[in-house]
Amino acid sequence: MHPPTGRLKLNVDGAFRFAAGEARGGGILRDHHGRCVFAFSTKYQGVFSALDAETHALRDGLVICSNHEILDILVETDSLNLMQIVTGQVSRPWELTCIIQDVAVTAQKLKAQIKYVPREANQVAHHLAGYGCSTRNFSFWESGAVLPHVVKGPYRLDKVGCPTLRP
Numbered sequence: 001m002h003p004p005t006g007r008l009k010l011n012v013d014g015a016f017r018f019a020a021g022e023a024r025g026g027g028i029l030r031d032h033h034g035r036c037v038f039a040f041s042t043k044y045q046g047v048f049s050a051l052d053a054e055t056h057a058l059r060d061g062l063v064i065c066s067n068h069e070i071l072d073i074l075v076e077t078d079s080l081n082l083m084q085i086v087t088g089q090v091s092r093p094w095e096l097t098c099i100i101q102d103v104a105v106t107a108q109k110l111k112a113q114i115k116y117v118p119r120e121a122n123q124v125a126h127h128l129a130g131y132g133c134s135t136r137n138f139s140f141w142e143s144g145a146v147l148p149h150v151v152k153g154p155y156r157l158d159k160v161g162c163p164t165l166r167p
Helices: 050-067 080-086 094-110 119-134 149-159
Strands: 008-017 022-030 036-044 073-077 113-116 139-141
Touching: 008 050, 008 119, 022 050, 022 119, 036 050, 036 119, 050 073, 050 080, 050 094, 050 119, 073 119, 080 094, 080 113, 119 149
Parallel strands: 008 073, 073 113
Antiparallel strands: 008 022, 022 036, 036 139
16 A cells, blocks of 8 residues: 555565575665655675564665655564564564664654555565665665566556555
């Protein structure tokens, strides 16, 4: 669902493959028409779990919003655990204390409302996170027109409100 008129929505996702030792993340900020304001994708080093990758992606998305002075955003993640930790519903793991604290401070500064959505509602961010493995550096796009090919399909479907079903 698109955010209400006048608000922006940030969807983020992280992924971690223990066997390959790979972590990646991505996110997209959209307006009330579903148009891309910005998107990002990156590979992470030194990340040790899926929750850590999810937290890094959330932090990166919030920091980009902060750097662009974008306030009062809705944030969606498909990590229920991360949402509960950041919103103080459950205690945070000690090994993620510093980054969770950074996320909480930035979210409060931005007046960000963080909520959980199922993976089907987070497909664009999921594909951006997947794209993070194919890039060496942080990738950033300022338009939906220039998104990577593997992301354009889910982006277009999401923009017109077409639901995604879990395989």
